[in-house]
Amino acid sequence: MLLSIFSKLMATSVFLLFLPLIFFSSSSSSTIDRLNRASSLSVEHADDVLTSRNGIFSAGFFPVGDNAYCFAVWFSESSSEGNRTIIWMANRDQPVNGRKSELSVLKSGNVIITDAGRFTVWSTDTVSESSVFLKLDENGNLKLQNSEGVLWQSFDSPTDTLLPQQLLTKDMKLVSSRSQGNFSSGFYKLFFNDDNVLCLQYGGPHITVYWPKPWLKSWEAGRSIYNSSRIASLDPWGYFSSSDNFNFTSADYGERVQRILKLDFDGNIRLYSRNYGKEKWTVSWQAMSEPCMIHGTCGPNSICSHVPHLGRKCSCLQGFKIRDRTDWSLGCVPEFNLTCTRNETGFLKLSHVEFFGYDYDFFPNNTIETCENLCLEMCDCKGFQFKFVKHDHPDNIPYCFPKKQLLNGHHSPNFEGDLYLKVPKKTLPFQETGLNCSSTVVKQLNRTYTKHPENASQKFVVRFAIVFGAVELGVIFVVGCFFLRAHQNSNAGMHNYYRLATGFRKFTLSELKKATRGFSEEIGRGAGGVVYKGVLSDHRIAAIKRLNDASDQGEAEFQAEVSTIGKLNHINLTEMWGYCAEGKHRLLVYRYMEHGSLAEQLSSNALSWEKRFEIAVGTAKGLAYLHEECLEVEILLEVALKCVAEDKDARPTMKEVVEMLLRQENDSELV
Template sequence: MKLIIITFSFVFLLSATISARTFSDYINPNFTATYVQFIDSFGTFLLSYNKTFKAAIFNPGGQQTSFYLCVIHAASNSIIWSGNRDAPISDSGKMFLTLEGITIIDEGGKTKWSTPSLKSQVDRLVLTEMGNLVLLDKSNGSLWESFQNPTDTIVVGQRLPVGASLSSAGSDSDLSTGNYTLTITSSDAILQWYGQTYWKMSMDTKVYKNSDGVVEFMAINSTGFYLFGDGKSVYQLGLPLASFRIAKLDTSGHFTINSFSGTNLKQEFVGPGDECQTPLACGRAGLCTENTVSSTPVCSCPPDFHLGSGNSSGCVPNNRSYSLPVACKYSSVVSFFNIGYVEYFSTFYSDPVMYSGNLAACQNICSSNCSCLGIFFVNTSGSCYIVENVLGSIQSSNGGGRDMLGFIKAIVVASTTSNDNDSDENQRSQKGGFPVAVAVLLPILGFTILMAIVFLVWRKLTLSRMKEVKLGKNSPSSGDLDAFYIPGLPARFDYEELEEATDNFKTLIGSGGFGAVYKGVLPDKSFVAVKKIVNIGMQGKKDFCTEIAVIGNIHHVNLVKLKGFCAQGRHRLLVYEYMNRGSLDRNLFGGGPVLEWQERFDVALGTARGLAYLHSGCEQKVIHCDIKPENILLQDQFHAKISDFGLSKLLSPEQSGLFTTMRGTRGYLAPEWLTNSAITEKTDVYSFGMVLLELVSGRKNCYFRSRSHSIDDSNSGGRNSSASSTPGLVYFPLFALEMHEQGSYLELADPRLEARVTCEDVEKLVRIALCCVHEEPALRPNMVTVVGMLEGSTPLPHPRIESLNFLRFYGRRFTEASTVADENEFGSVMHQQSHSSASMPSDSLTGRFSYISSQNISGPR
């Protein structure tokens, strides 16, 4: 008897051991898995061929109540898919693989989740090396795949087609469907919270637009994050090379992309990048302020609100007689709390419900809509935005010029009882009641105040019209602008406001083909740069404002922000953010501290990113047409921003043919400008290449060199180059080409940097610059590729010498011109300019020679 018991126990243990074995690559039907059965391997019952991924009955967070069928990246323990996310099982629940598919049953035999009906019987369940859990039939045909049923994550090799979406999890330990979604449309990837959009891939400053195609699917791969359509990328986020990547919509609503290296996941991208742009950054009705010290925002409550107690996550009214409503579940008695000038995340991505109106009309729209919980009203345009169904966090205004007033709807608390009313009546009785005299006088006083307000408004309008006449303007104040509305128009200023802000245009800080720039201070103490526009066509105000609306809606960290404008009478002014370090030419060519190499590289990268956004990231492609150091402005830490973008659109058709000053500057003009060839974004690439060479050398590309300050001949090893050995006018791009051919890159570096730059650093920028200035536009890289080269994610190309030979012709022409000119004349000009030769504007040196003819500028062909 004892022998029988021992034998039976052995057989039982052997069968249990076999059934608990973790299988590799695939399993066949009539298979059962439980967490308890596979507990020694953390619930894992199936591994991919190389053990990159595992399928398991898993309890995230270590809790012991909710278990899920999961696919997990083994090295990082990241869950990339879960089957029964909304129907977890206990530790004794089971997964069955049958001929009909996968079924998950909890204790008591209740089915919690299963695969849909299949077209044929299952032969095996496979876990691929990409992390795809696949049901196959006997012919190896796919019956069902986890990749086609995504949860909150996609990985390399997986596609998210148009119409599909990712949904966040409830928490790290609760995989149930959360409130955030990432949806793919035919034109974009969109993050939403209860239907309110708070991020779009197309509007992210790090994302570039490559084509106007229709989006078909989203994917990540070893080089980046893409929206693909018609066999090519429509939108692209370039990332460093990585063999494994995870893109996930996390529990807080962030869309993150992480790469895996070694034993850790490294975050490469997060959208939205601004923490305050996430819906619940500071809870319901919380006020979110950007933290300049860290990425964690500063949370507070709006005026007349305080932090709620208990389980309340957010802010509630100070007056306990009011509470925040639930959509369509409140009484008809409503009020609005004015929370001041703020922003709300969804208004950046939605259209107003009213384009031109007053505040009262905006409030009436919300009052009559039970799902409306708040309004945001733009003073300058009369636009009205409403928030429906749920209210998220509010953003502190960044002074961007929208002048958006926020109002939160509140309701009278129903629990206010008649006893409270009786108490109030008793208190009023004890104080002697409400005087009859006051009741009689109040209507008279109100009427008097109303008439006074009407008179003051009439008087202000009359004085405004008189000022218009005095200034010789052809239209009343701004009435002609009020007669129409253009969505997205920046803040509008009166001419008198800007006169006062600039102290009657006292401090000149710059000038160019479009006009002079003056420093100003607005009433809120913020500094601005005010540009007086000249040399534009006789456009109507509406045409002018339409173009300004386009420019004002272009936002990127490397583009100078347009804060407002003035179109009053004949005056046209633009109000920009103030860049406290001035223009690149003053910092690079002036007599101040030498720009270090890293600072120069940061300027180059920032400028490249800004141009890439203008060319590929905007809804309407913008060609700058005048990239030069004067139009690259710097802030603290030498953060570079491009100015004057889009202004070429303000030129009249008659002026569009001009290439000097307004439409490009000599020394930065691509050859196609003077050969009547098509002007494309590649003309900006050429100009950028010329700026890049100036960043390398610290000099203007065309400068006069006398014997006393010539390039050290010892550095050139005694070589006799046409660009370097002869005193006179030096054409640096030719010198750069010659040194590139000889591999002598350090001779091109600014001598003021001494030994603080390496040959490899200089070679990188010179090779990129030479590729940018290829004579044929088609051979020049686009700016997205240039950014990749600078960042290191795209290999450095080799310049095509045959497309750079025109530089030799340029160099000979400049050399001949300098020998004809009297050297003393150049010295006189230089003395008058009070600058060193390194800081001389190229136009001053070459003005004597006008410009090379259109027949010669492109060189011999």
């Protein structure tokens, strides 16, 4: 009797155990990790999603526009900005309607997405006689399986993202999205080419490869073409390896964090990482450090320029106008008509401008005059690139590149070459592209220097760096004076909020008091005010400068001056984060320099001669890059590099260098 009762209880338990599965197979929606045969997920039900067992990944219909949805896989937890991080999409180029659209697992073993219950827009194209199910794995892979194994998986057809342990093979490619908010297929691709090399390609109106550097042979770029396996992958620790010998290690290698390798819409491939939870993704590696070297950025007949902290900027060539102000990829069109008559055609020189590719041919050992004649003989020649290419010997060989089209244009002070644009003579002269530092004529500096008996190389470099520090302090003093100017006609009763063009944050006085613990830790002072160390609410360490009495300065004018300072952005300048203008109080918030100032380091004995040399040259190059075409910086760079490189006694003293700079400023009427 007891045995019979126990048997009935066991049968009932087995029935109850399988009851959820029976219920699920007859349901049209699911919130677990798998979808069984003859089941579906509906676009109309927000809870119709699959969630991996570890809860990290979700799959379902994702809104990509007004009444437009794509079936996607994403990280379940949103980022700190509140956005979902999409890692895969099925129908990215053919979204479905927000009503009656479904993803269904058919009895035949196929998985399809239907638009409004009528049209099939996507399919796995699979067939199975045995029962199948669609499952979202803990690693983010969406798999269609039967009793014999995997029939289809999302890891085999990536969109723009690779996850750790996901392979990129010869039959796969990553395709960027069209823009920041447009998930449809864009112009950029990451794939293995026919030479077994992993490369980045721009596939817009004109197809070009821009990574690795196209002017390099494979072996010159450190790649191998003798491995036809064509396979690459990212491990969970942040190490990426490819069969063509390309590999890299993330900046946070070894940490247990979430990672994705993504081909962004701007054509750069980046490795992102974040701690588990709702945190912001940070870049731990990227392929291209110079964003303007990415092809197709600004379209035909236009130039890409990189502005530190602001990003890329597109501009039309002189004599051209933008084709479509909403889409720079379409480039610019000429506002003039060119004829094939030689005496009606001239050339406009654009310094440090390069247009890569689309050459008729290259012609070595040519002068500018012969290159002009070559281009004039070709009616459809748009201009020519003229540059010096260094080979194994120290001599520079001039090369001429007549251009069929003007594509992939960029401006860089480091580019040693010029573009000569073909234009009608009647339109000359144009003003050449560049920074106009003064509206007056700049006089040539006299480069005759007096001898100094004690000018050892190391002493010069140290003094040279100290001069830069003195100049910096002078600039800070001048800026402080600006902030201390009194304006008697300001309205003290008005403290309106004016948002700065630079995007600085406006802090309250109470926030900064709390950050500095009542302005208790002083780290420096000068004529303009006192600097305190503080910790902001987002845990960033800041240097907070409390300006001396500036109570009569209006907030609008104060913010205008802050905005002006903010435009002087450069990687070697201390970053400004915000300001405070409350009542009579005026404060500036900067990034805190954890390792102290350059002056402190130079005053110590911790730096070797080689490091001091790098600091001096790097400082000069940084200023030259910041100011680009400004004559006074070019002169300073030339003086510094010449005096450091040549081991001679004929060098200027520090006093003479400063006097030359001051004379140059007076001559060009610069403040």
